[in-house]
Amino acid sequence: MLLSELAAALCLHPLPESGPPTEIKSVTHRAEWVTPGALFVAIRGQQHDAHMFLDEAARRGAAAVLGEGLQPGQASPLPYLRVPDARAALADAAALLNGHPSRQLPAVIGVTGTDGKTTTAWLTAALLRAGSVPTGLLSSPGYQLPDGRLEAYPAHFTTPEAPQLQGLLRQMVQAGAQAAIIETSSHALALERVRGVDWKVGIWTHLSREHLDFHGTLEAYFAEKRKLIERSPLAVLNLDDPWTKQLRGVASQELTYSASGQPGAEWRAADLREDAPGRASFAVDGPAGAFRAALPLTGTFQMGNALAAMAAAHRYGVTAEELKAGLAHFQGPPGRMQRLPTRPGQPQVVSDSAHTPNSLEQSLRALRPLTPGRLWAVVGSAAGGRDTSKWGPMAAAASLWADRVILTEADHRETPLEEILDVMAAAAVRHNWERIGDRAEAIASAIEQAGPEDTVLIANKGGEHFLQRGRTIFAWNDAEAALAALRGETYQARAAEPATPA
Known part of the structure; x- marks a missing residue:
């Protein structure tokens, strides 16, 4: 994509170019990740200002810089595009350069909450695959294309930064995926890492005290996580979490679940039995019917994770028998019980x-x-x-x-x-x-x-x-x-x- 085309798509006005048009091949916010033809997004973070690394980005072959403005007396060695929000522009540019891959996926499912995100994301992917839906997965242990092989991110994030996320979504599309599951952290929502994702379903696990060093208050933490539900046409909500009351009616459609068997929930669980160390079974009652499911996990909270995954997977055509098979043969993420x-x-x-x-x-x-x-x-x-x-x-x-x-x-x-x-x-x-x-x-x-x-x-x-x-x-x-x-x-x-x- 030409720099002028990118600027027009982002509603920006680049500095006048001299010489041939500038081609943009990729985008990154880390100078050490710059490759020839990259757009370098200079973000001013809490501890570092990436404008300090403009010369390094230029040496590595960056074609242009995008940022919120140069400091007085500061010069850029590259064409400079000024934006009001560098993080938002990073995400927008990443989605553009990767061809908005999430728009090409019938199912893009986000999972958020304090605990249970990873297991619920892996369960959802497993159940969709049990229903023969080619599925990709982005989670804190790493990512999977539809082949199910776990790969590591280049840096440790629960949700990767926008360029990596959009690039992986593109790889999923190219590999034939029909669904993508994205474990979605509060940091990812607050820092615009998932901006530009075309969500179809948002799953809410529950909320408890976490990351207050970053968000300041529990209410601010909740407000960031709520964004996933606001951006999703269908919300899958946990009635056992008191914070869910503030999420009812936010999405145009919703499904509810309860591991404690609350009567108002569409998906309910009951009669948890610990059949053996590391294996449990429980009764399920929901839109797919009433049946008993086996799960190689223990704990009431795991029933809730399983219900959330079943609610999302069933919405995409996975049958009760396929749900039972997917749960029974589930291989959980590394390091989760x-x-x-x-x-x-x-x-x-x-x-x-x-x-x-x-x-x-x-x-x-x-x-x-x-x-x-x-x-x-x-x-x-x-x-x-x-x-x-x-x-x-x-x-x-x-x-x-x-x-x-x-x-x-x-x-x-x-x-x-x-x-x-x-x-x-x-x-x-x-x-x-x-x-x-x-x-x-x-x-x-x-x-x-x-x-x-x-x-x-x-x-x-x-x-x-x-x-x-x-x-x-x-x-x-x-x-x-x-x-x-x-x-x-x-x-x-x-x-x-x-x-x-x-």
Whole structure:
């Protein structure tokens, strides 16, 4: 696309060009990701102003710059387009350059909420595939094209930035997808990462305290997540969440679900049975009929996730038999209540992403009836610009619902780890904890101390592949650390790269 065409499509007026027309081949907001012919979007963030990297972008072959204006005395080495909102323009340009791929997909389903987004997104994709609908998936563990192979993003996001998201949607279209499932974070909505997505369905899981470091208040956090429902013609809403009352009637159509079996819900669940460790069954009543479903997950909250996925998939023609088959053979995302293989005489070990007090409580409560012995929790809480108000409640939830707790690190960034552990220790409601700062040592200690009838829950970072200490990012995997401990081996985090602003 020519720069002049792009500017016209964005209703902008570029600087007069001299010489041949400027061709734009791609768009990015990271100077290190610039390739020849790229449009470089210079965003002024909370910590960095990308205008500092104009010369680097030019050296890497950028064709033009888009931004909210140069500072007095500042010059651009490239043609400069001025916009009122650089993030919005980044998303608009990404959608344009990729041919608005979401408009070519019959089903584009967003999933938002505090907890349960990842599992619900994966369940929805699995059920659509069970109904022979070629489906792509974008979620925090990575992305999948219709072939179902999990791939990693170039940077860690629950929802990738607009250029990556639009590019992946285009790949899905080219691979024959008829549906795309997008796990949609509050940051993605607030920072315009999903601007330009042509939503068809918005799924709401539930809301609890999270990311208040970024949003400021719970009400502001809710307002960002509400945007998905506002932009979706069909909303799938959880009647068990009190915040849903403020979402009723927002979308032109809605479906409701309830894991507690509320009479007013179109999709209801009842009679949860824990058939075996890691496997449950429950009764379903909804538009697809009444039937009993098996699910290789445990916990009442997982019934809610399954109901939400069924409601969306059934809307696209997936039958009751296909829903049952999809649930029964579901292979969950890595690090979401992931049971690790153990030998006789060893404890059960579960890796989970639980990183809020509510999700940690739900995970521990789900494991309690499956644990004849003691229930262990290895838990930390992130810092360095993250919501520090979670530190105490995370420890309180662990101390209340687990028999033994090991407090440890979880992306403490530039905050002293001891400061976090002090707050967590003070908030524990019972004296059933110990502190081990090194995460690998904490995991190994829990596994070594636990008996064969015990369960060890490793919380916070399930499915993630990094651990940040100071300004260094280390390659990390909770499951690998636990498996090493089960073999009696030592696991060490490996330095990967210095941290850079996302």
